[in-house]
Amino acid sequence: MIQVLIVEDDVRIAEINRRFLEKVPGFQVVGIATDGKQAREHLEVFEPDLVLLDLYFPDMNGLDLLSYIQSSYRRTDVIIITAAKEIETVREAIRGGVCDFIIKPVIFERFQEKMLQYHRYRSKLNALEESSGQVGQQEVDELLRGAVSSRGREGAGAYLPKGIDRLTMEKVSAFIREMEESVTAEEVGRRMGVSRSTARRYLEYFVSKGELEADLAYGTVGRPERVYRSRMREG
Known part of the structure; x- marks a missing residue:
């Protein structure tokens, strides 16, 4: 926090x-x-x-x-x-x-956008400090974009896939940074107030970016369900 x-x-x-x-x-x-x-x-x-x-x-x-x-x-x-x-x-x-x-x-919408942008910047900074403590040009560029501009790579709507809204993406991004255990799309949708299909679309987006890992969980009844866990907490 x-x-x-x-x-x-x-x-x-x-x-x-x-x-x-x-x-x-x-x-x-x-x-x-x-x-x-x-x-x-x-x-x-x-x-x-x-x-x-x-x-x-x-x-x-x-x-x-x-x-x-x-x-x-x-x-x-x-x-x-x-x-x-x-x-x-x-x-x-x-x-x-x-x-x-x-x-x-x-x-509020503008306030939220700014806070989520800062959260992304701070999370990136903390992750770098906890790893090698050193940065390359790409990491510096990402930190500067997050710190001083809302036009960063993730913030530019033109670079987002169809069906991915920037504000919703930022909400999900902040949520997955706090994940401590595997979750399903249904659980994420319920906790964030969006539909299961919407939650899954954004979760799969973060899987494609390498920030989440997806697997199948087999319960006692019914079909196996796709579960997601954050890769940011690994190691």
């Missing part, structure tokens, strides 16, 4: 962001800070993986907190969620090392 700290001075908006995040698999809100003092205290206590950061606060500039996070919490990433639209602010935030920048008002 990716541990998230929300830093937002408007309590109502902070609550909306929390509820949005709870709908996206793979994330957990560990705290909400409404001013600079709380933000620094929460950072010290939780050392979160990700901070969702507003830029406007009565007692601080969000860009100053961004700089503080980058210098003191090197493993904490930042996604800015703000009403600021000035190009210089956006440029300064990018130079400051943000993973992404979301303009208010926040629509």
Whole structure:
């Protein structure tokens, strides 16, 4: 689970962001800070993986907190969620090392897309750290696409097979990263709120990409059923 700290001075908006995040698999809100003092205290206590950061606060500039996070919490990433639209602010935030920048008002579909994109980036980064700890050009390209753009190879609808929707694909992708045991298409469909045939179509897509492995399970009655398990947990 990716541990998230929300830093937002408007309590109502902070609550909306929390509820949005709870709908996206793979994330957990560990705290909400409404001013600079709380933000620094929460950072010290939780050392979160990700901070969702507003830029406007009565007692601080969000860009100053961004700089503080980058210098003191090197493993904490930042996604800015703000009403600021000035190009210089956006440029300064990018130079400051943000993973992404979301303009208010926040629509859930856009929020979800950004979070799933970040989840893919973080998962790839963790997998590389746990393996050799080294990267080649392809891995660097994939990390950069995941970190700064929604136009990555998996995110570009033009490159997806017919019948594969990008948002649904991202949901299934996040789901399979959390898989700890083999599952059937029926189980996935029930847990994700889609039909069995839809679940199977996406599961087979990930089999073709090498992220899932499929086999046949023989029960006590009826025909054998195709089961899927994540190859990301092997070894």
